[in-house]
Amino acid sequence: MVKTSVVLPAKNEAGAIGQTIEQILALQLVDEVIVVNDGSSDQTLQVAEQAGAKVISHPYSKGNGAAIKTGARHAQGEIIIFMDADGQHDPADIPKFIEKLEQGYDLVVGARQKGSQASLGRGFANAFYNKLATYMTEHQVEDLTSGFRAVRAEKFREFLYLLPNGFSYPTTSTMAFFRAGYSVTYIPIHAAKRIGKSHIRLLRDGTRFVLIIFKIATLYSPLKMFLPIAILLFMMATSWYGYTLYEYSRFTNMSALLYTGSIMVFLMGLISEQITSLMYKDSE
Template sequence: MNFSIVIPAKNEEQGLALTLPKLRESYPDAEIVVVNDGSSDGTVAVCQQYEVTVVSHPYSKGNGAAIKSGARAAHGDYIVFMDGDGQHDPADVEKLLYKLDEGCYDMVIGARTGRDDQASLARWSANTLYNRLASWMVNSKIEDLTSGFRAVKRKKFLSFLYLLPNGFSYPTTSTMAFFRAGYSVGFVPIKVSRRLGTSHINVLRDGVRFFLIIFKIGTLYSPLKVYFPMSVFVGGLGILNYLVANLTSGQVRFTNMSTLLLLTGMIIFLIGLLAEQLTNLQYKDSVEEE
């Protein structure tokens, strides 16, 4: 297969020193693109030792921005994305490509099995919640929504670059975008190792980000599927308030709270309907490019 390996890296000197020689030995003909996202350590020097293509950002733009730069620089018909911190086993690249080469899938994701040693309980619980919510949205089991180890068809992935954020949620966005466009997504079980170097995840900042991802999952796939239950719930509270007020007062009338809740429920539904139409237009342009 004509494929490229794209690795986003910010201060990943240790991880790349472990990963790059294994990749070179296992896939000598593959194009390897390392995106140096404003590193201040020896990341570039390690890459030069193994003669890989280096795309450097003048300053740190984020993991998603590095992925976009790498995808644009890659020339293979297929792209394998993997982390540069030593978590991913280069031997698993073959597993992803083998499943992709079957011809049934447009994206194959390396699904982490169980809870790895370095994942905190909070992160593991959040990922489990994401997987279940996303599975409900697409009516298909998603085994690992946030895994950064994946293989894709390059042309299809490039058509969604404008959707990808510059931060860490590119796996979530790309996965839901492929499902929304009607492309096939497969999963291959993998195991991850403990990362080398310092994690770039900040508990407070990324805790808020994880919370926002919950809403992003819905708006990326089918906004109305999220907004409609919310509108029914709020509108139901309005009806319940109306019934309770009339039973307790003995008078048939709408209270201000009942009116407010019912109107709020209607507004939420209309916002969801509008978001659904905008989403359809957004993905229509992506599919037409193919």
């Protein structure tokens, strides 16, 4: 029997975490539930321990991604299931994740379906990320940012050094698995409304989501992002040169600038591609 661990990153989730842990243990499918208490100021620690979880506490809040990494390092299971501790994810979906892993997949992601509780802005952003990631990987990406996922522990730990300490660990880990050639699949889930207050802030995390777009490119294949921009600049330069040659019979500084920009962007993409390849070099 494959040993399975569930990791719950938690910051001030006393209102929901006890019920979540009890529902997980009631399934009798997992060997341990690890709660990473990320500097909570409420009763998260006490409630989690009373519900039967193993609790690891950060002395101060380090971020969701940091909690995930701590949980992954301490998990004893060959399979690790990551869930939110705020009541959004239904523990009853856990058997479906385990079943998919048993079929040979390395990463199983819960794809949130229509009707899941998300704001219009976040729904639009997630749809955009999914399309961009699909273009980059040439594989259908149904939910890039879902935090409900199951992984083979030894493969997930290969990429701990890549994971950020903030909320974008799902994006990073998904793209890393694709880049390494591991098998990724999705199962449909419904995300309920969270219990308690969200830790996401519009301005701060709006900026973070923009950065995710660039991270998607740099984590997988930077040239696929840089090359279209280089081609666009080249076409603009050629069009402007054609216009000025016809009208004024000369080559302008703007054409030179656009041609130079096109070459520079292409070379940046080429160098980034080589750096990305080194990031995923097999350490074994």
